[in-house]
Amino acid sequence: xxILMGTMEQGLIFAIMALGLYISYKILDFPDxxxxxxxxxxxxxxxxxxxxxxxxxxxLVAAFIGGALAGxxxxxxxxxxxxxxLLAGIIVMTGLYSINLRIMGRSNIPLFGVEHIFSGKNKIxxxxxxxxxxxxxxxxxxxxxxxxxxxxxxxxxTLVISLGLNEKVxxxxxxxxxxxxxxxxxGILAQYQGFADIAMGTGTIVTGLASIxxxxxxxxxxxxxxxxxxVIAGSIIYRLIISGALQxxxxxxxxxxxxxxxxxxxxxxxxxxVKARGGKLNVKNRGIKEIISVGARxxxxxxxxxxxxxxx
Amino acid sequence: xxxxxxxxxxxxTLLNTIMGNIIPDEGSIDIDGRDIxxxxxxxxxxxxxxxxxxxxxxxxxxxxxxxxxxxxDNKGKKFGFSLGLNKKRKEYYRSVLAELNLGIEDQLDTxxxxxxGGQRQSLALIMATLxxxxxxxxxxxxxxxxxxxxxxxxxxxxEVVEKNNIPTLMITHxxxxxxxxxxxxxxxxxxxxxxxxRGDEKQGLTPEKLLKEFHKNHAEMTDxxxxxxx
Numbered sequence: 001x002x003i004l005m006g007t008m009e010q011g012l013i014f015a016i017m018a019l020g021l022y023i024s025y026k027i028l029d030f031p032d033x034x035x036x037x038x039x040x041x042x043x044x045x046x047x048x049x050x051x052x053x054x055x056x057x058x059x060l061v062a063a064f065i066g067g068a069l070a071g072x073x074x075x076x077x078x079x080x081x082x083x084x085x086l087l088a089g090i091i092v093m094t095g096l097y098s099i100n101l102r103i104m105g106r107s108n109i110p111l112f113g114v115e116h117i118f119s120g121k122n123k124i125x126x127x128x129x130x131x132x133x134x135x136x137x138x139x140x141x142x143x144x145x146x147x148x149x150x151x152x153x154x155x156x157x158t159l160v161i162s163l164g165l166n167e168k169v170x171x172x173x174x175x176x177x178x179x180x181x182x183x184x185x186x187g188i189l190a191q192y193q194g195f196a197d198i199a200m201g202t203g204t205i206v207t208g209l210a211s212i213x214x215x216x217x218x219x220x221x222x223x224x225x226x227x228x229x230x231v232i233a234g235s236i237i238y239r240l241i242i243s244g245a246l247q248x249x250x251x252x253x254x255x256x257x258x259x260x261x262x263x264x265x266x267x268x269x270x271x272x273x274v275k276a277r278g279g280k281l282n283v284k285n286r287g288i289k290e291i292i293s294v295g296a297r298x299x300x301x302x303x304x305x306x307x308x309x310x311x312x
Numbered sequence: 313x314x315x316x317x318x319x320x321x322x323x324x325t326l327l328n329t330i331m332g333n334i335i336p337d338e339g340s341i342d343i344d345g346r347d348i349x350x351x352x353x354x355x356x357x358x359x360x361x362x363x364x365x366x367x368x369x370x371x372x373x374x375x376x377x378x379x380x381x382x383x384x385d386n387k388g389k390k391f392g393f394s395l396g397l398n399k400k401r402k403e404y405y406r407s408v409l410a411e412l413n414l415g416i417e418d419q420l421d422t423x424x425x426x427x428x429g430g431q432r433q434s435l436a437l438i439m440a441t442l443x444x445x446x447x448x449x450x451x452x453x454x455x456x457x458x459x460x461x462x463x464x465x466x467x468x469x470x471e472v473v474e475k476n477n478i479p480t481l482m483i484t485h486x487x488x489x490x491x492x493x494x495x496x497x498x499x500x501x502x503x504x505x506x507x508x509x510r511g512d513e514k515q516g517l518t519p520e521k522l523l524k525e526f527h528k529n530h531a532e533m534t535d536x537x538x539x540x541x542x
Contacts, residue, residue: 141393148383149394152372159372162440163387164358 005124007243010128011236013189014207015172016134018235019228020181021208023138024071028174029154033089033205034074035182037096038067040201042183047196056116060187067183068176070096075172098181100198107198109190110149116191123192130188134181134227141177150174182208203256212237212264217266238262314490315483317500318526326500327449330481332356341485343446358388361440362449363433365456370436373425377416377435380424381405384439408438412468414461430461437465441472448473450482454489466493487519499525 017039024032042063049059070092078088101107116216141147153160153170158166158280182204190196215234220223245258315323328334330341332353336376348356363370371380382398402420409417412434416427424432433453441448450469454462470493473480484490490497495515499507501524507518507525 022328143396144393145383145386145391145396146393148375149391150373152383155374156369158369159383161354162357162362162370163386163391164354164382165391166352166354192457221315 003243003247006240008236009123009127009192010189011239012124012131012232013185013192014211014239015131015232015235016188017140017182017185017204018208018211018231019134020067020178020185021205022212022231023150023181024175024178025209026212027142027151027154028171028178030085030171030175031089031205032071032074032178033086034070034092034175034179035089035204035208036095036201037093037100038070038179038183038201039186040100040196040198041070041103042067042186043190043196043200044103044109044146044186044198045183046187046226047111047190048103048105049143050111050114050116051109051193055192060117060184063187064184067186068180070183071175072172073177075175076181079168079171097198097212100201104196104198109182109197110195111191112194117188124216127188127192131232134184135232138181138228139226142155202227203259206256206259206263207238210259210266211238213266213270214238214241217270238239313479313481313495313498314494315344315481315498315500316485316487316490316522316526321500322375322503323500325453325503327362327451327481327483330449331360331362337444359446360449361387361443361445361447363437363440363453365452367429367432367436367456371424371432375407376421376423377427378402378405378420380435380439381442384442387445392530395516406441409435412438412464414464430457430465433457433461434465434468437469437472441476441478444476445478448478448480450480452483452485452486455485469493487522491515491517491522506532 017035019034024030024035025153045063045066046056046059049062054062074088074092077091078081078085083091106233142151149160149163149170150173151173152163153167157167160170186196186201189200210232211234213234215230215232216238218237219230219233221227221230221306241259241262242255245255246252250258313514315326317323325334329336332348332351337348340347342348343359372383374512375383378397382396382401385401406417406420409420413525414431416431416435419427424435427435433456438452453469454465457465466489469480469482472478480494482490482494490513495514496508496510496519498505
């Protein structure tokens with residue numbers, strides 16, 4: 001029961017990250033690898049501020065802002081210098097590694113014995129409160145004119161320009177919100193597990209993608225089940241699978257590989273289904289395969305030597 | 313105004329220059345006395361609308377018909393944090409769609425990606441003209457449609473343009489349409505206007521006469537090409 005509860009809690013914390021990734025990846029159609037840097041960045045900011053005695057809630061706000069700034073840089077170099085979206089994310093992620101170390105001052109900050117958002121409270125209630133706030137804000141945002149413009153941007157850039165909107169600014173704003181959420185999730189996780197670590201961001205994008213894909217493949221959008229709910233559920237189920245893998249004897253160090261294989265497996269099933277129906281793969285599906293291959297390689301080791309193909 | 317000319321004559325370049333995709337090396341573009349030659353692309357899009365040959369360029373496929381129309385209705389205005397759906401105008405949208413007779417009026421909550429090409433293009437046209445743009449550009453906007461839908465859209469285009477008095481430039485390869493619609497016709501060749509026919513004179517045109525002009529210019533071009541190659 002304890003394990004199950006812990007899995008739920010973790011799933012909900014990571015769900016905030018998955019929601020952020022949902023905005024960049026699904027809504028903006030921008031496979032944003034910045035998240036591998038902005039997730040630990042959120043943890044780094046929150047932990048180092050809390051250690052200094054800053055109010056833990058304020059520390060989370062700072063984490064969100066830090067993540068948003070990371071998204072700003074990725075968006076800016078992408079639209080300003082025409083660097084492809086994948087590469088822009090990788091560049092910023094690489095740079096963030098050093099920045100995160102600067103923020104923390106060392107590679108690990110323990111948070112034991114200091115006051116944080118979970119101190120003396122019921123963990124699951126705190127997490128539920130946070131996730132419900134995030135979900136409602138995103139749901140509302142997507143129903144506003146701004147949200148419509150964001151959704152249209154990932155669909156059809158020409159249309160957004162024809163509405164008289166600056167598509168570049170809009171893309172940057174979308175990435176800021178996405179990375180802000182990812183960093184927020186990192187900041188919450190640091191407080192939940194009691195430490196921030198420089199390596200905790202590795203594979204964030206694949207984890208988030210796995211959650212989104214799992215959610216989407218087992219649930220359908222309906223009147224009472226909107227996409228944010230599906231992503232949150234996907235994140236919990238993903239954690240259940242991972243925790244199951246640990247239970248049957250896998251090492252924690254095997255989890256990244258399991259995640260990568262799991263994601264590819266679900267994607268492959270999807271492709272098979274589409275093909276069986278005689279349909280064609282859409283661009284977004286192709287994007288997923290591409291990003292998994294990059295993400296998986298990145299999980300295995302350093303990103304140096306990774307061959308990227310600019311422009312697809 | 314209809315614009316005709318062979319491939320490479322400069323028709324699309326002309327529209328692209330007006331849209332701001334291409335900044336001209338010389339000359340200027342004035343709309344209503346306002347110089348927009350170097351105005352940013354998205355800023356001039358606030359008052360210029362374009363319907364493309366490809367139906368998917370004018371709509372957002374993963375959003376519903378209602379959502380698309382609400383967005384188009386807000387063209388040129390701020391996209392802030394007020395609710396995106398324009399519920400007050402729902403009945404108006406329905407009535408405009410009903411006039412098309414393509415059955416879209418009953419599919420307001422359907423994702424646009426599920427509509428047929430003809431339905432999408434009609435929707436794109438309506439979205440482009442919903443807010444009475446100062447200039448409307450049509451780039452072979454019926455070329456990808458079947459003859460019947462094509463005619464519906466051309467008639468709808470005429471109706472909207474005449475009702476709201478929108479200055480319109482239409483590129484077409486269909487000479488019959490070029491003559492039938494609008495009150496001025498120009499033929500482009502190598503980036504220049506080689507034929508400019510207006511009003512009554514235009515009514516007397518036939519596709520045959522136009523074709524003759526077409527070939528005249530085309531022959532010239534081959535000669536020029538030969539010379540330049542030599």
